[in-house]
Amino acid sequence: MNWIKKTLRFGEKIKILLKKRPTKEEVESSDWTSCCKGPVLKKDLENHLFVCDSCGKHHRINCKQRFDIVFGKNNYEILKTPIPQDDPLGWEDSKTYKERLKSARKKTGQNCAVMIVKTKINNINITAGAFDFAFIGASVGAAEGEAIIYGIQHAIDNQNPFVLFTAGGGMRMFESLIALSQMTRTTLAISELKKNNLPYLVCLTDPTAGGITASFAMLGDIALAEPGALVAFAGKRVIQATVKEELPTDFQKSEYVEKCGFVDLIVARKDLREKISSILSILLKKNSSINSISDETPEDNRTLTKAAS
Numbered sequence: 001m002n003w004i005k006k007t008l009r010f011g012e013k014i015k016i017l018l019k020k021r022p023t024k025e026e027v028e029s030s031d032w033t034s035c036c037k038g039p040v041l042k043k044d045l046e047n048h049l050f051v052c053d054s055c056g057k058h059h060r061i062n063c064k065q066r067f068d069i070v071f072g073k074n075n076y077e078i079l080k081t082p083i084p085q086d087d088p089l090g091w092e093d094s095k096t097y098k099e100r101l102k103s104a105r106k107k108t109g110q111n112c113a114v115m116i117v118k119t120k121i122n123n124i125n126i127t128a129g130a131f132d133f134a135f136i137g138a139s140v141g142a143a144e145g146e147a148i149i150y151g152i153q154h155a156i157d158n159q160n161p162f163v164l165f166t167a168g169g170g171m172r173m174f175e176s177l178i179a180l181s182q183m184t185r186t187t188l189a190i191s192e193l194k195k196n197n198l199p200y201l202v203c204l205t206d207p208t209a210g211g212i213t214a215s216f217a218m219l220g221d222i223a224l225a226e227p228g229a230l231v232a233f234a235g236k237r238v239i240q241a242t243v244k245e246e247l248p249t250d251f252q253k254s255e256y257v258e259k260c261g262f263v264d265l266i267v268a269r270k271d272l273r274e275k276i277s278s279i280l281s282i283l284l285k286k287n288s289s290i291n292s293i294s295d296e297t298p299e300d301n302r303t304l305t306k307a308a309s
């Protein structure tokens with residue numbers, strides 16, 4: 001009977017070897033990631049602005065990568081935003097919130113999920129912000145709320161438009177009500193921006209959900225979105241179970257949300273810079289092609305009228 005036991009044990013070993021998958025950390029630190037056609041070199045993806053050239057999937061990027069693409073490398077200055085007290089509620093579940101913060105800071109090199117910069121596109125001064133999903137799912141706590149409000153205040157002080165690239169799963173449960181109150185605080189800040197007649201441009205990126213969608217992400221004067229981005233409040237399965245109906249396959253994708261009227265324009269990553277620049281120049285009435293045409297038309301008409309007479 002001994003040989004049967006030996007064979008079984010050998011079989012178990014093979015099973016363990018086959019089941020062994022790389023850890024999250026190993027996947028993140030590797031040079032490879034995956035897309036429609038299997039493994040892709042991260043370097044190759046980077047050369048295409050982190051967009052797959054086969055299926056067009058817009059992969060998630062961090063704040064610096066976002067600003068490099070839209071505003072140009074070294075063409076922005078990172079602003080230091082206030083950092084409130086960590087872990088105000090002394091939260092602990094499988095890990096403490098302090099431990100989570102520590103590893104998120106180490107992983108992303110950021111103090112909180114939001115980064116605020118001042119920059120320029122085609123001579124238009126801009127205050128801009130972006131979220132890093134790798135920082136606790138880009139959820140919003142007091143520090144993120146403070147960063148957004150700081151960015152808006154900076155925009156008002158300098159009379160700049162405010163451009164925000166949103167992402168994140170919603171408000172951070174480790175901060176409970178303190179996190180939820182950021183929905184109101186950021187909404188009030190945006191209304192101050194609007195009182196100052198300053199444009200607020202939002203670009204929804206994958207994934208924008210929960211309290212983020214229920215507050216500042218949906219308040220833009222113009223709402224842009226990247227192709228295929230998840231834009232949602234509650235998750236698809238929760239809705240399906242509530243309404244007891246089959247939902248469309250593209251439900252909560254930016255293209256579907258555009259059809260429902262919550263997004264104005266789907267813009268591919270490579271076109272973001274140009275689109276943001278032209279929208280802002282129209283909103284700020286600065287050297288836009290539309291203004292220059294309307295300036296020239298009466299002049300041309302006069303010449304034509306003279307010629308006719």
Ligand SMILES: [Zn+2]
Pocket residue numbers: 035036037052053054055056057
């Ligand atoms: Zn792909």
